Amino acid sequence: MNKELIDFSPIQKPIPYYQQIQQSIKESIFNGLYKPGDRLYEVQIAKQYNISRSPVREAIRALVIEGLLVMDEKSQISVYKPTLKDVRDIYECRISLESTAVALATVRVKSKQLQELDETLKATAVAIKDKDADSIIANNARFHELILQYCGNERLIKIVGDLKGLINYYRVLNIQGTDRANTILKGHTQIFEAMKKRDPEKAADRLKEHTEEDLKNLIQVIEQLGER
Amino acid sequence: MNKELIDFSPIQKPIPYYQQIQQSIKESIFNGLYKPGDRLYEVQIAKQYNISRSPVREAIRALVIEGLLVMDEKSQISVYKPTLKDVRDIYECRISLESTAVALATVRVKSKQLQELDETLKATAVAIKDKDADSIIANNARFHELILQYCGNERLIKIVGDLKGLINYYRVLNIQGTDRANTILKGHTQIFEAMKKRDPEKAADRLKEHTEEDLKNLIQVIEQLGER
DNA sequence: GATGATTTGTGCGTATGTATG
């Protein structure tokens, strides 16, 4: 009997601490527990999880390379806090990559997948009517994610995902009232229409416009924050 | 006297081992000492540099996130070995980002910087005449790097740099004879001409064509390698 | 399979550096 052909795995190996810590710190940043600029301490984190400093150090090194944490010249670690220029640069990259993605997706997408996009748009409309902010955000994010998935370029998906992670904190702020939500939905609908017509250039252009609008709005929100 | 205003720094703090190791491993990959697929051992590396495993481990974690090293499910570390699809995906991302970069650069570039591009092209022509392969490669790379620098988006520069690092090993192979070098020079010249005319769209299109050609050639080279 | 040799994972001590009063 060839064991390798059978999928047992009722028992599972323990995941190394340093990987779990890495994931956990990341989540703490995404969900806002650690805020941009917050300083992190190895010992403190180690104590929190009741483990030694070694795995914590390794996790931190990795997150620094990922860009979610930054290290100053004195080896002090803090949560990445993008400047306004960073936000612009990140969006410039996203626009470039995501418009490429939507063009690719437009060519490759199957009709069933188009249907999924359509359903997401409908769900967004319902959420707007219900004034359900969480659902609006979730559906908007899903629309972008689906397009990325359909482009078929895993490397691109990873890069865009990492970029989004860097400004995740600010994105939550980026829905201000029903007006804004409706504008976004209109943009998404235009992208969807272009995809349905199998017009990659148009889809890319629409996404570009839409995302630039998104950026403008985000910058406005950030600047308002700064004034407090 | 305010010391902070004076730039002393005749002495320098030691650079942490883990950073040096990280850099050193990276260079070993770039210069081909470690080849794609090669396995790495913590203890062995630690012994080589005559240090403990701690900094080595931290360096490895960072390089895994960077993508230059990969870790399998048994925590074994090896040098990233791109598949053919990876190469395509990476190029797709590069084409997207670099054509954005050249469009931005075309708008922002100063006449002195255009001159630098011009000089690089002339140096390439000389290198081709001299059949100096190293110089050809160096000048071609410089052309692309200058354009990136001029785009003004540091995030984009970093991402493209990382992407290039992932397929650095194959790039060295990507000059096959004078013909190929001349084709590349022609492509670069066309990009340069479009920039000089301050035509961002054209510059982007030319770069896209040029890089797609580059990809085709690289794939051919890789496939030939695979047949041996 | 069982055993010894590798290799990776984690805890901890110590040295060095940094901030604060």
Next chain:
DNA sequence: GCATACATACGCACAAATCAT
């Protein structure tokens, strides 16, 4: 300027997993 508290960098020891025989 000094003393104290705190942080980080590194080495080392042992445990756990893996590999080869």
